[in-house]
Amino acid sequence: MEKIIAAKCKKMAEDIDSVFPLEPKIKKAFEDINRELFVPAGFKHLAYKLDALPMGANQWISSPLTVAKMTQYLNPDGADSVLEIGCGSGYQAAILSRLFRRVFTVERIEKLIVEAKRRFRDLSIYNINARYGDGLLGWPEFAPYDRILFSASASEIPEEIFSQLKEGGVLVAPMEKGGRQIITKFVKRSGRLFSQELEECLFVPTKNGTV
Template sequence: MSIQHRQLERMVDNIDSKFKLSPKVKEAMLKVPREVFVPSAMHHNAYNLDALPIGLNQFISSPFTVAKMTEYLESNGCDSVLEIGCGSGYQAAILSKLFRRVFSIERIDKLRREAAERFRTLDIMNVSIRFDDGQNGWEMYAPFDRILFSAAASNISDKLASQLAEGGILVAPMIESNDKQVIKRFIKKNSKLQLLDIKGECSFVLIKNNVENY
């Protein structure tokens, strides 16, 4: 077993000791080497439970946060998921082990290209990435069983909400009036999003409604 794999196992066990992971999510996280998704200068910190900078004022989320967001999706029995904010691609890579089809939208084209290359390196074939404003969603492949925001939002567009399947779950870090962020889960019933529950405070990069073509 390589040093990196031992570090990965310790990281996942550390997360599991703080936040009980389901067997499927634990297995998914053990299949994705986090060092591939962080800058080479940060490889020595890849398996710490920290968010790390990836350039362009963006961050790869803490693996602890990724694990929680993944659990909140309740992926059992689901086929497709749409992620808003691909970033490094780490969250999408985890989702690729749980969903047959993963669609991810990234508003910074340089990050999209880098994430796509990482997926090729890891032979992840079931993730599709689009360069766009995430609030537009990806109508061609809708409806989605699940939608996950990997950046904090002040609102969820009607256009995006319309692309969630009836009975589907949407998980998003939402900005409150005092600038505090909390993770909210919504369920779609009778064609409308209804708040399911609030999972506590969080800290994410803010979502922006424009694209950046670097």
């Protein structure tokens, strides 16, 4: 069974790479993480498709292609710590765990964070720190972070989050703009955020000011 799953993950990584060329380390991360563990039982036959899937609590697990894009836009090479805003199923954090020494992830829906922690244990992933709370407050105790990733769309980057990004650090978020969502990359220089719009996307939005 493990060989079958490994083959499916490898094929999925190749499918992603064929439409969005991946850096070798990032491609390897997608080959290593069993995506089936992160999707509901009734959707396991669709786990390796490049599509978003429902996962309960009126939330969605992003398509592996989107997860790959967000990961690569972070420029993880050489970075030590990353903060994820919106843990969801935990799949994005699991991918990040293969690329960063320390991963911090926050989720506002308690059921989801409990399930995500269980998956991390099942996969013997020990470098992810996950907690239940308001993601838009970040996790100041361990700041500053080399990288910050929003796994839910936002209309703006809260000052609380901006202050937790290290000087020279990169933040990637799907930003709401004119009725669209655009993956946007921010770099912090001299205490200011400089942005670059990358491409349109579709994410679950932040809810009531929290993610």
